[in-house]
Amino acid sequence: MSEVRIPPVLRSATSGAKLVDAGGSTVREVIESLVGTYPALAPTLLDGDGGINHFVNVFLNGTDVRHLDGLETPVGERDSLVLLPAMAGGS
């Protein structure tokens, strides 16, 4: 199981949990597992085409998965995923 950090804006869908465990060997599988456990995440976390809402950035051990293999990036048992809103920072 990988550890997934949930941002505050989504915690109402995880009963307030900040850190949750989810199974899967790729980022896509972990997200699917997460949504399976917490269905209320689906409308916010997923887009209509089987992808991730473009207002969410997914980080695997601190690296944006878009710099890796995106949703097909392999995930290990000890890996940590962080979900964060995309709209922050900058000038």
Add this chain to the structure above:
Amino acid sequence: MTTELIQAPRGAGAPAAGAPAERRRVVGLACRNCGRPEPLGPAYVCPACLGPLEVAYDRDLVRATASREAIEARPAGLWRYLEFLPLDTPPARGLAVGSSPLVAADRRGRALGVERLWVKDDTRNPSLSFKDRAVAIAAATASEFGIDTLACASTGNLAGATAAAAAALGIPAYVFIPADLEPAKVDHALAYGATVVPIEGTYDDVNRLCLEVVDETGWGFVNVNLRPFYAEGSKTLAFEVAEGLGWRSPDVIVAPIASGALFTKVARGFAELADAGLIERRPIRFVGAQPAGCAPVATAWASGATVVEPVRAPDTFVRSLAIGNPADGRYALEVARSSGGSIESIDDTRTAAAIRELAALEGIFAETAGGVTIGAVEAARRRGVIRDGDEVVALVTGNGLKTPDARLLGIDPAAPARAGQPGLAPPIPPRLAAFEAWLEGASS
């Protein structure tokens, strides 16, 4: 830098004649993506779609209360545009921000083939960059929310602006920066008494960390949980340009793009003035400027893409624009495309030359982002986005003293200048004969 008691604009904050006493211009927040309303507070993301929250105004009330005459009667500074800003009244205390000069850059313009070029010289704000505008709004809002610590994720200019604003308010500041930031920017923030936290990584790494930190600390991160208010500050550049031109808009605006927030909010500022009837609504082409070593929005614009792909490892000396994952990138693309503008990518060599040329021809010493912006004027002129006879305003948003390394500007200290040449002369003994020998050497 000046800390001052701010004089409240006359008539500002008062309800319109005939309006209900409780009616307020700022009605809350709203999602830019889905339109969902949210209550006013330190929040930046829509709980329904995770889109960006923005300040929502009572536009009818803004239209009823804003006037050129009222604005012109007020003291200098960004609070003169209060009807368009997210506070009912100006803060009691803060820095003297805004009302920077709009300079007719005739010599630089002629050299670029632009007959009417203006430079909005925002190098002159209290902490020497336009970031003072955004932070002024964020800091004032933080005070209203009872937040007692300011913080930011910074590429450098925001560090100084946040630290200065916190100093003026007498509250602590934590500024998070990439560990390899230019020393002048670090020293600047330290001088104001901020706690500077260097992070081993890129700006995007810093930003990601701050998104997690904000959840745990409750601090007011000006460009995270105060971002809806912070971003409003950039509109004041548009207001000042319009007022400076005699209450009209130019044909072209050229502005740097890091996150894209400045670029989109300047466009919004002109639109709001037109909505309120303060300027005539006419087309403006918006030209964005990015360094070639970190140009995710320019790359998307050039390829026709609608998605901005992040740059993992920015490679440019323009540190203030080195954001590989620009939050407002898609919106900046929309502004450039819908306006008939462009987004130009400028290499560092050209940027260095543009800094030197602006300084030598107009007496304005710009930070590296300013060099990118002037480089973009030239590129957009060459591309035909800037046309014959256009009136162009370039937003120069930071002071060159923040990035003073002469080697980056193409001046080689190891090749001493001769008299009559630009450059650094060799050390000369304090004797007239020695000076004359050097002077004569120049003409021999």
